[in-house]
Amino acid sequence: MISTLYVIIIALLSMVAARPNLQRRGLPGAVYYCDGENFSGKHCTWLEPNEVCHQLEPGFIKSLGPDPDGTCTLFKDAKCTAGQELMTVRFPGKGSGLPDSVAFKCSPNSNSRREGTVELAAKTLDLDDRLAGGVGSMERVEHLAEIVRMEEDGFSEGLIGLKKKVYY
Structure with a gap:
């Protein structure tokens, strides 16, 4: 009885310590979007983090999914002008119900450490x-x-x- 209990405790402790470096995946500021609802359609694209204003045809984006620790803002104008925001989308994103926009811009959240996260992930992932x-x-x-x-x-x-x- 004691040996069985001992084996169970050791097994549980080893499982807890097996992956001490679990990390969230994704790149803060990166985004995946599609021209169809629920991330479907003919044109789906993933963009790496870049904080650039992306212009599109009005209503092109039907689903938008920022990576963890990232935010995307949809704009009425093609220059992503402050005050022209339509909606802000955070992880995990929206599969439908997005307003007709002509541009969007994504960025890491202010508390995100994009460069450190990417570098650390590359060095420590099993x-x-x-x-x-x-x-x-x-x-x-x-x-x-x-x-x-x-x-x-x-x-x-x-x-x-x-x-x-x-x-x-």
């Missing part, structure tokens, strides 16, 4: 074998020059992986 090629993996490092060239080129040949089931 890599999952199912995510070969992820940030910090040796496979990604081996192909980094090629990945950078593809990003600079704007993925003119499409986004095709170098190897099946490997995500860069």
Whole structure:
């Protein structure tokens, strides 16, 4: 009886200590949006954090999802002018019910530490074998020059992986 209880306690303690570095995923200030409701449609895009005013056709965005610790503001005008805000959207976003806007701008929340979060995440995440090629993996490092060239080129040949089931 005592040995069984001892084994259970050790097992529970080891599970608690197994992943001391869990972190939220996402990049504060990044956003995913689609021209269809509930993140559907023909055109869905993810934008990295940049705090730029993005102009679109009126009513194009039907669903908008900022990453954790980020906020997006929809505007009436194409220059994202203060005082012309229509709606502010926070994580996890809105799948429908967005007003017709012509521009939006996303940024990390004021209490967010975007650069530190990204750097820390890259250094401390335990890599999952199912995510070969992820940030910090040796496979990604081996192909980094090629990945950078593809990003600079704007993925003119499409986004095709170098190897099946490997995500860069």
